[in-house]
Amino acid sequence: MGTTEAEWLMRLPEAIGASPWTREGAQVTVQLEGGRLQIRWRPLPPRVIALMRMPRLEVAFVFEGLGDDDRLQFMRRFDLCMQRGGG
Numbered sequence: 001m002g003t004t005e006a007e008w009l010m011r012l013p014e015a016i017g018a019s020p021w022t023r024e025g026a027q028v029t030v031q032l033e034g035g036r037l038q039i040r041w042r043p044l045p046p047r048v049i050a051l052m053r054m055p056r057l058e059v060a061f062v063f064e065g066l067g068d069d070d071r072l073q074f075m076r077r078f079d080l081c082m083q084r085g086g087g
Contacts, residue, residue: 002054002084003056005057008082019032037074041060043058
């Protein structure tokens with residue numbers, strides 16, 4: 001993801017929504033109806049294109065006990081909340 005860790009953490013609560021969650025270091029566990037989700041992240045070196053430097057995070061999502069429809073529904077909201085303006 002093209003973001004700093006500080007920006008990621010600022011947007012994370014809204015992206016998760018009303019589901020209870022806990023954070024331990026660079027990992028969040030989200031309790032979802034019927035299962036849970038673990039999200040882990042780590043900073044990567046910035047992407048450099050000419051004079052532009054874009055911060056990056058490697059993010060992994062591990063769903064447990066949820067079907068495809070539930071995962072898709074969660075990720076749609078999550079992606080919308082994490083989008084940044086551009087242009």
